[in-house]
Amino acid sequence: MAWVFSRLHAVNGMKLPDLFSQNNLCTWFCTVVNLCLNAEKNEDSKMRMIPIQAESPPLRSLQVQGQTYRYHVMIKPTGAQCNLDCSYCFYLHKQDMLQQPKVPRMSESMLELHIKQYIEAQTGNEVVFSWQGGEPTLMGLEFFQRVVELQKKYAKPHQRIENDLQTNGTLLDEDWCAFLKQHDFLVGLSIDGPAELHDIHRYNKGGKPTHAKVMQAAALLRQYQVPFNALCVVNRDNAKRPLEVYRFIRDQVQPRMIQLIPGMESAQFQQTAPGHWNPQDLPKLGSSAAQPGSSDSVVTDWSIAADDWGIFLSTVWKEWLQQDFGQVFIDQFENMVSMMFGYGAQKCVSGQICGKSLAVEHNGDLFSCDHFVYPEYKLGNIHEIHQGDLVFSERQKKFAYAKSKSLPEYCQKCPYLQFCWGDCPKDRFLKTPDGEAGLHYLCSGLKRFFHTALLSKNEIAKRI
Numbered sequence: 368m369a370w371v372f373s374r375l376h377a378v379n380g381m382k383l384p385d386l387f388s389q390n391n392l393c394t395w396f397c398t399v400v401n402l403c404l405n406a407e408k409n410e411d412s413k414m415r416m417i418p419i420q421a422e423s424p425p426l427r428s429l430q431v432q433g434q435t436y437r438y439h440v441m442i443k444p445t446g447a448q449c450n451l452d453c454s455y456c457f458y459l460h461k462q463d464m465l466q467q468p469k470v471p472r473m474s475e476s477m478l479e480l481h482i483k484q485y486i487e488a489q490t491g492n493e494v495v496f497s498w499q500g501g502e503p504t505l506m507g508l509e510f511f512q513r514v515v516e517l518q519k520k521y522a523k524p525h526q527r528i529e530n531d532l533q534t535n536g537t538l539l540d541e542d543w544c545a546f547l548k549q550h551d552f553l554v555g556l557s558i559d560g561p562a563e564l565h566d567i568h569r570y571n572k573g574g575k576p577t578h579a580k581v582m583q584a585a586a587l588l589r590q591y592q593v594p595f596n597a598l599c600v601v602n603r604d605n606a607k608r609p610l611e612v613y614r615f616i617r618d619q620v621q622p623r624m625i626q627l628i629p630g631m632e633s634a635q636f637q638q639t640a641p642g643h644w645n646p647q648d649l650p651k652l653g654s655s656a657a658q659p660g661s662s663d664s665v666v667t668d669w670s671i672a673a674d675d676w677g678i679f680l681s682t683v684w685k686e687w688l689q690q691d692f693g694q695v696f697i698d699q700f701e702n703m704v705s706m707m708f709g710y711g712a713q714k715c716v717s718g719q720i721c722g723k724s725l726a727v728e729h730n731g732d733l734f735s736c737d738h739f740v741y742p743e744y745k746l747g748n749i750h751e752i753h754q755g756d757l758v759f760s761e762r763q764k765k766f767a768y769a770k771s772k773s774l775p776e777y778c779q780k781c782p783y784l785q786f787c788w789g790d791c792p793k794d795r796f797l798k799t800p801d802g803e804a805g806l807h808y809l810c811s812g813l814k815r816f817f818h819t820a821l822l823s824k825n826e827i828a829k830r831i
Contacts, residue, residue: 428759437491441726441737445501446471454568455669473729482517488755504538536584544591554595560612564605597622602630606675609682624696631670640741641793646804677815716791722767738793775803783817
């Protein structure tokens with residue numbers, strides 16, 4: 368099973384006293400739906416300096432000797448700003464919702480505060496920094512050079528510092544790639560298949576396609592031997608052509624790993640925080656309102672249909688198992704193999720509890736999860752309260768355990784519960800056939816994939 372874990376940029380081994388106790392959760396490469404940003408180099412784009420105290424707010428939670436405290440944070444140094452205008456981006460609207468400035472930028476003082484606190488609050492042997500957005504490369508190369516300097520300044524003797532960077536790739540050049548190689552950054556490159564599929568949704572502010580620039584970025588990353596993963600958002604359009612998408616990424620992009628992300632959002636996602644829907648308005652599984660494209664649909668038009676997600680994964684799984692097993696690494700599949708052989712979930716969405724992967728905005732606001740960056744899920748600001756105390760707080764603990772404790776009876780009795788645990792709570796906007804709220808939108812597709820994968824268990828066992 369070594370190959371299952373060797374390709375994952377992992378955050379694991381989390382044993383936290385009185386909080387997520389004894390659970391090995393969130394071992395996953397930090398992927399999130401890729402979001403994109405923009406870099407205007409003018410006077411207005413200068414970072415608003417946030418003064419910090421001479422000393423960081425005191426950390427109070429590390430009290431039990433011998434315990435390991437670990438967590439993971441998605442860092443948004445440019446907020447929601449992007450140089451692209453992808454039609455399905457779930458983060459672009461955050462700029463208005465969170466009342467961000469026109470050109471949000473993380474100040475150097477806030478950067479240092481975060482790095483100091485992030486390292487200080489973790490006692491494991493590895494600390495992973497994930498730079499996302501928006502488009503983090505809009506911060507410029509000098510910002511990340513400073514990142515490396517500050518990490519060296521605050522690193523504990525026993526800790527290994529790692530970095531990953533999720534990007535649309537359009538701003539990468541030779542200087543960027545040389546830096547990323549020199550400092551061992553892992554890159555996540557967003558691409559949705561061949562040009563005619565990618566360019567349907569991924570375009571710039573002028574509406575022009577971006578596929579050619581992304582492929583140029585992939586070539587540069589390979590040239591400089593920068594390890595990179597390809598993040599593919601499987602939406603309503605490319606979902607219909609699973610093998611074409613898979614083969615293109617495998618053969619033409621040639622990433623270290625392929626990350627398959629189901630593209631779907633509640634139709635109300637720009638106004639309503641996850642979990643705050645009116646239960647009476649949620650459609651039942653199998654109804655027309657539970658499908659994209661209908662006038663009363665609960666999801667956006669570009670969202671993937673649940674059954675299409677199951678067909679997509681199952682189709683690619685069969686080719687992967689037959690031709691590419693042990694050679695091509697796909698996050699969804701490695702996660703499934705790990706679970707079916709009792710090694711636990713390698714992705715947070717499949718774990719029994721969540722809450723160990725948070726998001727920090729450019730101004731220091733800390734949120735319970737990258738997909739819960741709404742005012743209702745703001746834990747506080749790291750300038751006022753040490754982020755370690757926010758992460759290990761009772762409020763975040765309650766958020767974490769709500770994933771499994773809030774499952775409808777339909778899920779609790781499901782034969783696939785151990786592979787799913789209701790999946791991500793942000794997408795539980797359906798009713799069960801019995802009318803109980805809290806069913807995941809992709810339920811039917813997930814079941815189809817689990818069934819397909821489990822039929823291969825004996826075959827996989829022989830190979831490993």
